[in-house]
Amino acid sequence: MQCIQSIGLLPAAVRALAIAVVLSVGLPSIDASESLTPLGRETTDRQGDLQRRLLESGLAAIAEQICRQKLADAKPGSDESATWTIRLSNAMLQRGIEQRPIDPSIWNRSSELLDGWLVGYETSRRADWIRLARAMVDFRRSQTATLSVLASPESSPLRQAALAAIRDCEDRLTQLADALQETIPLADLKRDDRLAPAGELRVVQGTVQRQLVRTLLARADLYPPDSDDALAAAADAAAQAETLLRKTPADDPSFGDVVRLLAESWLRVGDTHKATLALRPLLPANESEEGDPTPSTAAASIWDIVPETGAMLIRIAIAEGKRGEAQQWLDAYFQPDDYTKTVRAAPPTLDLARLELLLSGKNPDVQSAADWAEAIEARHGAFYGRTASLRLIDLGDSGEAADPRVMATAAAAMLRRGEFAAAAGQYAEAANREAKSGEAESAFQHRLQSGAAHRKAGDLDAASQQLAQAGEGLTSHRLAQAAHLQAAFLLVEAGWPGDSPRQRRYQKLLETQLRLWPEGEQTPQARKMLSQLFENRQAWADAARLWTLSADDSSRAASLWRKALRAAKEPDQQADLLKEAVAQLPADGEQALLVALWGDRTVVLKFGWDALNQQLGQAEFPAADKARFAAALAQLRLGKTSTLDLDFLSANPDEPWPLDLIDCLGRDAQLHSVDRKRLGDVILAVADRIASETRSLPDQLTILKALVASEQSNRAMEVIGQFPEPRSGSLARELAQMLLHSDVPDDRRQGIERMLQYGRGMKKGSDDWFAVQLEICQAYLTVNDSQAAAKLANYLLLTSPPSDPQQLARLREFAQAN
Structure with a gap:
């Protein structure tokens, strides 16, 4: 099967779409026979086809069981051992990704499986395949992390986790590319039996180079579509894809993948014309001449255009505002009853392209889009269901045009899958948009749902914030007081050490409660x-x-x-x-x-x-x-x-x-x-x-x-x-x-x-008179006038000395004061 590349993003729109499709890209397979099956030819490999079908059908547990049995039967360090180790890693990853919520331990368990094989057989001629598979673990980890970022764009930890996974993948791919650059010339000389054939190593080399382009596109996914960071990453991806395309012969099995990578990069940059030109080598002869390809001119040879390429043509038409043309492309690929089937009727790329069409334009078909998102999960599994739910968030030509009804529908789907944090983020964003447009009742309900989802996710602070905003945004609602007070109770449940920011929020909530509802229940x-x-x-x-x-x-x-x-x-x-x-x-x-x-x-x-x-x-x-x-x-x-x-x-x-x-x-x-x-x-x-x-x-x-x-x-x-x-x-x-x-x-x-x-x-001369005179002498001393005290005492001693011995003694004391 030809390796397929991600569906790209319209400006300010579908990053989630690209993330999902990129994960359908396969690795170079290793057949158990003496010769290795080249990239894209798994149809000649019965066991490989079985594994692919099991994974596509949501039967990863059975696939994992088969892989473990085959790996146990294989000779350690052999080509067959490498093959089943890679397949087991893929099955483990798929099984973990399909869980609700995703099992975070899958990344370590899958990495340990591959790293363990390399520890024992580092010099094996199949070690490069294992190293590539190991880099793909990091890549898939980055893609699932990016989905979480899109669901909660304000979460810095989620963004850092996604960037770390991308960096790990880039480092491993770069090291592998450097090693292959040295190994392939030696393999051409055929002097070392420990080396795989040079042709097979070039297949791995090509896959590594394409994957490096994908990591650049993955970086772009982590930033707003029109931001400088996103556009720069997409432009770098386009430059690398053009270089790689010049080195890839048209008859190489990976040629179509490289072409779609280039078109994807230009679509991310926002240049639909260059994206269309990039796809021309994959179109039938009558479509590769001047003029843009259209469904009517391609109808006679539609099946010469593989669905992955058709999906890109649909997205380009949507980006250019040609919704009728996009619908014609879809009708060319789908039978009428294909739209109602719950089993896989088309690749996820086409199903996601149809979802994008339903959500485009000024009047998106909200209900049909929601139903189709549910169908995508039934047809392709939980991961693509998550992708479709996130796609429901973005409508029209810009994020500002998003319909809160669709966002709420996406959030409900996330809740059913147990993705509580993502659902909470979407309910909150729907409420924000409704509040701006004056839909206070709907905003109130969606904030309550956001708070409940945050609580299930264990984020009591975020839950409290949503309930508080609900009450303050519609104070007349019969549940407003209770919701607002519950916001305070959630902070109590979370607890706080000392005079923390959470305690201050708690105080402010209660003060606001008393201010808004002074006589409330x-x-x-x-x-x-x-x-x-x-x-x-x-x-x-x-x-x-x-x-x-x-x-x-x-x-x-x-x-x-x-x-x-x-x-x-x-x-x-x-x-x-x-x-x-x-x-x-x-x-x-x-x-x-x-x-x-x-x-x-x-x-x-x-x-x-x-x-x-x-x-x-x-x-x-x-x-x-x-x-x-x-x-x-x-x-x-x-x-x-x-x-x-x-x-x-x-x-x-x-x-x-x-x-x-x-x-x-x-x-x-x-x-x-x-x-x-x-x-x-x-x-x-x-x-x-x-x-x-x-x-x-x-x-x-x-x-x-x-x-x-x-x-x-x-x-x-x-x-x-x-x-x-x-x-x-x-x-x-x-x-x-x-x-x-x-x-x-x-x-x-x-x-x-x-x-x-x-x-x-x-x-x-009376006793009272002398008592007064003595008080006066004492008073002179208290005001520091000892001279006046002595003068008065001497005058009294000379003119009328008292007969009382005590009074006489005191006067003599005052007379000596000066």
Whole structure:
């Protein structure tokens, strides 16, 4: 049988077609008799014909069994042993390729079989046939890998695997070609009986050279058809094929194969005219003249054109837009009932060419193409079925014209064969095209199918992505929420180490779920899942925000807000969290108040406010008002605001806690000198509001302390002035003593002045008068004015020394201070 070459590709189309056809190419056979059968003459080899028929009929297991028996009977290292080793390798490969999915171990097992033979019989005269068969294992591996690339074009690992197989094949073929270049001249001399006849070696050499052309075409298959890489590989293949054709006589059995290789290369380049010219040597005499061949002029001699050549003529006609002519070529080869047969009625090249015709043009016959793809699998086996399914993906003159219906049909066929990853890729691409054209419902369904196929293939990330796109692409669909949430569950199933990209995708999915369907049926579950993720990270505020939005569990929200406040380290961060929590929690519940009150017991606020908080919490007015006031109070204490809602005080004039509030604010001012002026304004405003609302002055001493602590001594004197003597006098002394004990130097100086003023109104020489004088001396020292302290002490010792020994001793100490 004449060795046949692959069907080529139209620009931007049928790479899968070429891959399938190239695998029908045979190897130079080795007959068990003394003479070797030349390439293409297996019809004189009964056992070879039987093997071919078994493989074509899908009976690779029986073929393998026969090969093993024959190999066991053959003498090790003999020609017969080499023959059956090659046939066994082919049967093993065919059996593995026909499995669903393909058995990946076939490549190693077949390679080990051939390599094992070479280890024992490396110098055998049949070793070159074994080496060629070994290179073909790599080639077939590259072709099946390329089918996977076409099904999942975005997969870099698949592409790298295919390229590696091609490189391995090229290396083996190049080494074999170099070795044959040296061996054939020696075989011509007939001086070494260990060498095969030179003619037979030239057959192997020719096969190697043709196979090197095929590897270039195989490289082109791995790139987009119109890309520079694909076109360059095809152009190199054309150049090598032309060189090989010049060396091949027209009567050589391989001549037709070389011609079709050249035509295939030009067709890949996109030059249909050169492809047609290349085929002329294979056409009948009346077809080799000027003018393109047509079915009508070739009808009388159609069977002089072998089907493989006819298939190429059909593809050329399709590429040139001559669909009617292509159909006429097909009708010339097929009988009407051939289209319905499930048994082999024509070579796969013709069947695939018909599939291409059905898928060409602006209005492809989708249903007929799908039916024909199924028929191709029934007629030629699983490998060609996979090829036909992939061909369904590409329609018309460019990939952009592909019909999603056909792609979905191809994907369904892949699923039936167990090719889950390939099916998932096609369903996804169909969905992408449908989404662009506004077919949202179909896109949704195909994304679900893509996700299911990815899951069967074990790719949970890809499955999750498809389900997420389904839900987000059609949010109104009754299954959209469930599909989108299932995308998150798939990522959980896949698992993740630490803060991985998968975990971040999981978070984004759940956040999107809550955003798209805030009141959806799946929302509670999504909120729970996202909250758990945040809690595992101790991101308490993020978790709290989720539950704050849920009206049915504000207690959990409050608990999480308290954890967030506890975890916050900076005052500003605490203040912001507190304000956010109170603003978001339900205003009619106690939860907001609990959070606000707890906020005053954080690490930063250690000022003993518990009593005030307890009073505020027990006060009988709306919880929402209490929560807002407590939060505002915390904001004030943390320096985030400078005012307080005094209307709250006016609305509750009889509550007992406002004085405690003034006292606490005064202590805050004393501890935080930078905030004294700001807090003092609030203290005085609170005191004024209390006085105006209750028509009575609150505890004056508490107010004075708070005002002094907040650097409001002048305002304190105004308060004192509101009282008659003797109360005003006692308050004035209290104020002066507060100022003397202040940690602010200016306050202490002012306290000295006020004590001097207070002392002038006292009875000179009395015990109280001397006590005031001693306090003044001590105050001078606190402001680093020892000279003033000594001056006052010496004056007192000279004019009116005290009778009390202790007071006298202290004055003498102050007199020595300078």
